[in-house]
Amino acid sequence: MKPLLGLLSICVLALVFVSVDVLDADNSTSVSSGGISVQQGWVRAVPWVAKNTAAYMTIISSRTDNDQLLSASTPVAESVEVHRIVKTGRMMEMQRVDDLEIPAAGEVELKPGGYHLMLIGLKPVPAEGETVSLTLHFKAAGAPVVDLPVRRPAGY
Amino acid sequence: MLWPILGLLYCYLLVGQSAWGQQEPLPYDQTFGGDFALQSSLGRTLSLQELRGKVVVLTFGYTSCPDICPITLGQLGSVYKGLGDSASEVQVLFVSFDPSRDSSEQLKHYMDFFDSSFIGLTGTDEQVEKVADQYGVFYLRRDIGSAAGYTFNHTSYVYLIDQAGKLRTFYDLNEGSQGLITGVKSLLQVGAAQ
Numbered sequence: 001m002k003p004l005l006g007l008l009s010i011c012v013l014a015l016v017f018v019s020v021d022v023l024d025a026d027n028s029t030s031v032s033s034g035g036i037s038v039q040q041g042w043v044r045a046v047p048w049v050a051k052n053t054a055a056y057m058t059i060i061s062s063r064t065d066n067d068q069l070l071s072a073s074t075p076v077a078e079s080v081e082v083h084r085i086v087k088t089g090r091m092m093e094m095q096r097v098d099d100l101e102i103p104a105a106g107e108v109e110l111k112p113g114g115y116h117l118m119l120i121g122l123k124p125v126p127a128e129g130e131t132v133s134l135t136l137h138f139k140a141a142g143a144p145v146v147d148l149p150v151r152r153p154a155g156y
Numbered sequence: 157m158l159w160p161i162l163g164l165l166y167c168y169l170l171v172g173q174s175a176w177g178q179q180e181p182l183p184y185d186q187t188f189g190g191d192f193a194l195q196s197s198l199g200r201t202l203s204l205q206e207l208r209g210k211v212v213v214l215t216f217g218y219t220s221c222p223d224i225c226p227i228t229l230g231q232l233g234s235v236y237k238g239l240g241d242s243a244s245e246v247q248v249l250f251v252s253f254d255p256s257r258d259s260s261e262q263l264k265h266y267m268d269f270f271d272s273s274f275i276g277l278t279g280t281d282e283q284v285e286k287v288a289d290q291y292g293v294f295y296l297r298r299d300i301g302s303a304a305g306y307t308f309n310h311t312s313y314v315y316l317i318d319q320a321g322k323l324r325t326f327y328d329l330n331e332g333s334q335g336l337i338t339g340v341k342s343l344l345q346v347g348a349a350q
Contacts (some may be wrong), residue, residue: 044226047269049262052222052304079303085223087330092224093309096300113330118222120304153230 034141035063036102041148043119044112045128053125055080055117055134055148060107061141068139069100076132078121085113102138112153126150182316182324182342188292189315189323194251194283197264197276204321211246211343212317213336216293218254219266220304224312231329232314233270235337242344243273251287252278253295253308291315291323316340319347 030039041057061067072080082097100115102108110116117134126132131147138144193203204212213232217225232248239246250267252258255278258266263276278284288295295310313326316339324343327336 044222046222046226047219047266049219049265050222050226051220054222081302081304083223083302088309090311090313091294091296091309092312093298094221094223094300094307096302112223112227116223118302118304120302153227 031144031146033144034067034138036061036067036138036141036144038136038144038146041134041146043126043132043148043150045150045152046122046125048125048127050125051120051122052077053119053122054083054112055119055132056110056112057117057146057148058107058109059102059136061102061104063102063104063141065140066104067102067141069102069136070139071137072117072134073137074119074132074134076122076124076126077119078123080134081118081120082115083118084115099139128152181346182318182339185323185325188290189317190290191321192287192290194277194279194287195260197260197267199260199264202275202277204317207247208321209245209319209347211319211340211347212321213246213248213340214251214291214315214317215249215313216251216253216288216291216295216310217312218252218308219258219262220254221308222304224310228312228314228329229267229270229274231333232274235333235340236271236273238337239340239344242341245344245347246340248274250274250276251284252276253284253288253293253310255279255281255284291326316343318343 030037037060039058039060041055043055044053046053069082074080082100084095084097086093086095100108108115128150130150132150133145133147135143135145191204193201196202215228217228229250236243236246236248252263258278263278267274267276293311295308297306297308299306314329314336315326316324318324325339
């Protein structure tokens with residue numbers, strides 16, 4: 001009976017360690033500031049001749065009041081803007097968003113085909129596997145810096 | 157008592173076979189399509205006619221596009237690689253409707269990132285507009301006050317052209333790539349049987 005219990009304990013411990021590893025991987029870009037946390041961020045790997053790319057992430061608020069993402073900046077791009085893709089009929093339309101509302105106790109997902117941070121004027125284009133440091137300027141929550149991995153999305 | 161059950165089983169198998177065993181042939185698009193010739197990332201003019209015998213997967217966009225166009229090309233890269241040996245019978249074309257920023261060389265380097273076999277095409281504004289009209293593609297240059305300069309509102313469909321240069325159908329890859337994969341394989345099967 002004892003060897004069986006020992007084996008079970010090892011399995012349970014192994015599961016715990018695996019789970020922690022997975023959580024770490026998922027939250028590798030996690031950063032918190034003033035009740036705002038940023039998770040699962042990444043930057044799209046693009047060809048070296050590309051002028052722009054996009055950054056994606058989930059912004060989660062535990063604040064009791066609404067906040068706004070006013071701007072963002074990174075050393076790898078001349079400027080950063082919040083954009084969103086809207087499908088109107090058959091057309092995909094890119095719109096510039098001045099202040100991105102972050103609802104109290106809510107979250108905003110920046111994802112392909114939706115809201116995204118457009119990194120404009122890349123200098124130079126960050127390569128796949130590199131990390132991009134991005135400063136997010138919130139109206140109330142301060143200016144957290146988040147390090148985002150550059151990668152190709154699954155499937156390509 | 158056994159016969160009705162066996163009869164039902166037979167009907168089930170019959171219906172099942174026609175639904176799963178055979179693919180419906182792809183329809184022909186009666187409205188759009190047709191030949192064209194544009195400046196290519198190969199450094200010369202390329203015409204659709206030169207690609208007879210190949211399945212052509214055609215899409216439109218511009219390389220300054222940070223979100224939709226690289227997503228589409230990434231999906232096409234994935235579909236293309238998934239075809240294995242049959243990929244050599246398929247040609248992916250990307251027409252840029254932004255000739256003033258997308259030179260042939262720019263397009264070549266941009267295509268290489270997704271697959272070195274992909275060919276980028278562009279031309280004068282008028283030439284590109286004509287091809288877009290042929291395929292029912294809409295694009296509209298806009299100034300949204302971005303540091304990136306002008307952008308385009310555009311449709312983002314992927315067009316499937318058969319080995320005879322006829323447009324068969326088009327796909328919205330926002331809904332996934334499976335329809336395109338099935339369409340390409342269906343054309344490759346027909347091509348192999350001829």
